[in-house]
Amino acid sequence: MVRLASLLQLALAALSLGAVIPRQVQEYDAIIVGGGPSGLSALSGLARVRRNVLLIDSGEYRNAKTRHLHDLIGFDGVTPAYYRYAAREKLKHYDTAHWTNGTVTRIAPFGNSSFTVSSKAFNGTEETYRARRIVLATGIRDLLPDTPGLQENWAQGIFWCPWCDGYEHKDQGLGLLLPLDEVASTVQEVLTLNTDIIAFVNGTDTPEARAATEAKFPRWADFLALKGITVDNRIITDVVRLQDGGDAYNETTDHSLPTVPEFDKFRLDFVEGESVERDAFLVSFPKEQASNVGEQLGVTLYGGRLYANSSNSLLTNVPGVYAVGDANTDNSTNLPHALWSGKRAAVSLHVNLEREDTQNLLASNLKRADHLNPRSVWESLDDKPGDLFYAGEFDQ
Numbered sequence: 001m002v003r004l005a006s007l008l009q010l011a012l013a014a015l016s017l018g019a020v021i022p023r024q025v026q027e028y029d030a031i032i033v034g035g036g037p038s039g040l041s042a043l044s045g046l047a048r049v050r051r052n053v054l055l056i057d058s059g060e061y062r063n064a065k066t067r068h069l070h071d072l073i074g075f076d077g078v079t080p081a082y083y084r085y086a087a088r089e090k091l092k093h094y095d096t097a098h099w100t101n102g103t104v105t106r107i108a109p110f111g112n113s114s115f116t117v118s119s120k121a122f123n124g125t126e127e128t129y130r131a132r133r134i135v136l137a138t139g140i141r142d143l144l145p146d147t148p149g150l151q152e153n154w155a156q157g158i159f160w161c162p163w164c165d166g167y168e169h170k171d172q173g174l175g176l177l178l179p180l181d182e183v184a185s186t187v188q189e190v191l192t193l194n195t196d197i198i199a200f201v202n203g204t205d206t207p208e209a210r211a212a213t214e215a216k217f218p219r220w221a222d223f224l225a226l227k228g229i230t231v232d233n234r235i236i237t238d239v240v241r242l243q244d245g246g247d248a249y250n251e252t253t254d255h256s257l258p259t260v261p262e263f264d265k266f267r268l269d270f271v272e273g274e275s276v277e278r279d280a281f282l283v284s285f286p287k288e289q290a291s292n293v294g295e296q297l298g299v300t301l302y303g304g305r306l307y308a309n310s311s312n313s314l315l316t317n318v319p320g321v322y323a324v325g326d327a328n329t330d331n332s333t334n335l336p337h338a339l340w341s342g343k344r345a346a347v348s349l350h351v352n353l354e355r356e357d358t359q360n361l362l363a364s365n366l367k368r369a370d371h372l373n374p375r376s377v378w379e380s381l382d383d384k385p386g387d388l389f390y391a392g393e394f395d396q
Contacts, residue, residue: 027130034137038325038338045346047097055099065155076258138291149239157264168262175278184220205233238269305329313348
């Protein structure tokens with residue numbers, strides 16, 4: 001007892017001198033990086049089968065400035081923020097679904113079948129978590145030109161997806177802001193919505209670009225002429241808002257409606273010549289990954305997107321890591337796709353974990369059976385030949 005008391009005193013003394021007890025790192029079946037639709041879908045899919053899951057949300061979303069989201073059955077016309085709120089309210093009912101706000105700064109392999117995830121909270125504190133699987137739902141970021149007026153008016157009458165925002169500007173004067181080689185195919189997407197169209201190609205109408213466009217879309221110029229669509233090659237200097245379509249949403253608006261006409265109006269100024277007014281713009285600008293943690297982890301990038309094997313449930317080239325939503329290589333950037341990809345990864349991840357557990361269980365059982373084998377027991381207790389306790393070879 002005296003010796004035990006002495007040991008306890010030494011331990012307490014060590015603690016009083018500032019000894020640090022390592023904090024237990026929380027381990028999850030999966031960690032989802034990103035709180036947009038694809039990440040929330042993955043969280044739901046895993047929570048429904050009682051997987052212990054953590055979603056880490058940076059609070060940055062590609063559609064953050066968009067007035068309302070569309071083409072999502074049951075939620076057509078709600079704001080992006082409300083949709084995320086409604087999703088989380090439902091997910092609160094699943095006790096294995098967890099989420100926290102923060103920016104994931106690093107993901108690293110841990111052992112043979114786990115990962116360590118480092119995250120920084122908004123107040124600057126850092127957290128470390130561990131997970132057996134990772135779902136990258138990190139999204140993409142639009143790289144807007146530095147043309148004055150674009151950033152300020154982004155996603156407010158200036159949009160990148162006809163399905164997401166085109167209907168609210170149907171039958172209006174539409175401008176296209178994109179390179180020459182994308183004009184004809186983009187026109188095909190919107191002709192049922194708009195016929196008064198001008199393509200502003202911002203200096204990309206060159207002999208080389210015309211030849212490349214002809215190879216991509218034979219007789220593109222004839223097609224545009226037949227549809228009465230003009231191409232303006234002047235260099236744009238300013239985008240000026242003249243009218244705000246957001247004014248359509250006020251105290252008299254029926255907010256239960258899935259769509260309300262938005263009457264924006266803009267003026268384009270150029271290096272030379274007269275300005276042009278348009279009601280809305282459909283654009284195509286370069287994009288990049290919103291987060292580099294996937295690339296740092298070793299996920300291959302193709303065309304700026306995280307490689308995801310579409311024939312293998314969106315697994316990346318890094319075992320145990322999935323890529324979903326806008327960030328991955330299946331080249332689809334819309335809400336229904338985001339939800340589908342998150343669910344697909346969740347189902348695969350769940351089954352994959354169970355298969356791994358089954359293999360480990362069976363392997364452990366074989367070892368245990370071998371350990372209890374009479375020959376193994378005999379050989380473990382028997383001494384070497386010539387020694388005092390040598391009992392001879394096993395013979396039964």
